[in-house]
Amino acid sequence: MTELDRRTVLKAAAPALGGLPWRSAKAQGTNSPTNTIRLGVPVDMSGMYRDVTGAVSVAAVRQAIQDFGPRGFNVELVAADHQNKPDVGLSIARQWFDRDGVDALVDVATSSVALAVNDLVREKNKVHLNSSAASSDMTGKGCSPNMVHWTYDTWMLANSVGGATVQAGGDSWFFITADYAFGHALERDTSGFVRAAGGKILGSVRTPFPGTQDFSSFLLQAQASRAKVIGLANAGTDTTNCVKQAAEFGLTRSGIRLASLLLFISEVHSLGLRTAAGLIVTESFYWDLNNRTRAFTARLRQQVGPAPAIASTHAGTYAGTLHYLKAVQDMGVAAAKASGAEAVARMKAMPTDDDAFGHGRIRADGRKLHPAYLFEVKRPEESRGPFDYYKLLQTTPAEQAFRPIEQGGCPLVRA
Template identity: 55%
Template sequence: MRIGTLLLAAAFLGPGALARAADVPVKLGVLTDLSGPYSALSGEGSVIATRMAVEEFVAAHPGYKVEVVSADHQNKADIASSVSRKWFDQDGVDALVDGANSAVALAVNQIIKERNKVFLASGPATSDLTGKACNANVVHWTYDTYALSQGTGAALTRQGWNKWFFLTADYAFGHAAERDTSAVVEAAGGRVLGRVRAPLNTADFSSYLLQAQASGATVLGLANAGADMINAVKQASEFGLTREGMKLAGMLVFITDVKSLGTSAAQGLVVTEAFYWDLNDRTRAFAKRFAARAGGRMPTMIHAGAYAASLHYLRSVAALGAAKDGAAAVAKMKELPTDDPAFGTGSIRKDGRKMHDLYLFEVKKPSESKGEWDLYKQVATIPAQEAFRPLDKGGCALVQ
């Protein structure tokens, strides 16, 4: 476990102003993958993005003291739970940010509720966080498996790519992604011809790809992420699946994955994202600020989510005048409209679901790309109300 600390305080504006702000110290803990398969798409980038939000907030609210700590959950639920308990019980952490890895997120979810803290879930994908596992202390910000399936699964099936085979990561995210996408495919008239499940950090996908190849499917649904997804795409290309006419559909793909693969290997891959650095002037400005701190790397949607969720949380704490009652802070977040450079304007529903548009992209051919991060061409915009699960369909007790 690695822990880093950033302490930010505004300039002295007079005893009264500083004393009032000092009465509301805030501590954010970025719980993420700093060393494993999801480190590029979350990891240190989520810490950078959270610090950016803190600095922006403190600049607008002089006198507030906000601290950021970080830890590596190593993609293990027991480590994540142990870190969270220590942060909450001994270190005074008020809100947990990121939580990339759905199994980790579900493990800390109950601890968040018990300690009455806040979970700014910018990293995990499982839609259960706003469904059967919802609680009043969680905001699920960036994306979820239901929304991703509505984009990639529905779009391809309607285009005639209607025979699917799933290569699924064998843990909470993969199971949820397969479940949600299968339902969308079948509702659109498609069929699921088979599925295989592979452990996290699988190096050799050959046996799984041979099963997909033999199934007669026209789409290989990749219900995995990070290094697993990258390795699966590379090996699918080596096995000639795409040359034989099979379409690769990523259920959870990040720009860092595509950058790692290169457009030669990834061209034509269909993905759904909640954020892309080159969408508009505001996203480009945010990405430029991030890249200056991240060695030229563009932010992923998880990084954008960590920034935006942290900024809105801090604004809500300022409006509330307190940070120690987590449920009250989340209630204020739901009450206030959201607005930030990464996602624009939006809102947070009763079940904790942050509402914003999603985007369907196709990876460019090498001849179409004009730069190392010019990787996507936009196929469609998916309005928030269509992308995310209807409020009354998730089984969240907060809604009932």
């Protein structure tokens, strides 16, 4: 990592709302504000989601700018740590829009922050390119003409993991749920699929977010319910702590199955294959899926080095940025800066194509469509090297992977 990148990451991790000074990833045109697109990347740089957003998400935006290449206009970015707090995220976004001329927010980790900034983005007529927030409400009741939701959502995860687990005999569930918008949506969506498949919900418990590290009492409640499956409606270090502590209590040895409803490759890496082996994972991106995903990962690793896991959220951040820049080029910088809603409309009108997800499209409700993949985590002896962690079990086609548009309740969708 270069000295410039180290300074960038350090400043992005600071809680000050000012974030980073402007950095142009690549000079692409005349250096004037009217010929410059400015991207803001508000993510978790220091908390439980730092590994699936954070510095690698910033690098993914830089990679998209680099891959976009010289197209006659400048692209600059600023990043900041929103600390997974909606009020902090709102303050960052408002300052960027009002003072710093940001045209688009990228990634915007954490559903509570993403939903909070969504109305502000619409009010200011900017663009919201979301990758890491999971709530399906983003393209449901919370949809916006200024927002595109990439990567995954709670409906997709519930559809894949919930249905597969019930079919495998896990027909009684107890949920351990992070107490905020993402956890609530994931429990709600998964419960619907479990019941539809003939399963039963025996109970749930909500854990304070952020800040919970000891899940022992919650796991014991789940065990006492006699449910066959404990659904982990959480993510990040909450998930890894649950899995580790469940192993310590011997829950999995007693026949209880853990259903990790959102598990990233970085969490698998943190757990290690001896602990994570056999877990079922739903992803929309895996670095070793095909030649294009491997090529994208190799380019991004030139920026971030060999250590971090490249997660689907990083891929979505990259792909969303790249497609937005293509739309800007297609409609012109002045028009894109004048109306975020028009820029998003142009994104929806253009087919998507990138090395992370391949070909796809964006629906009227802002949902980006691509296949979903159900993986099983490999045993240690099956892995051929670093980050070779997944075995593909099944693929859900793009048009079936996400909630049907007429069921979401998005007011942008005409009956």
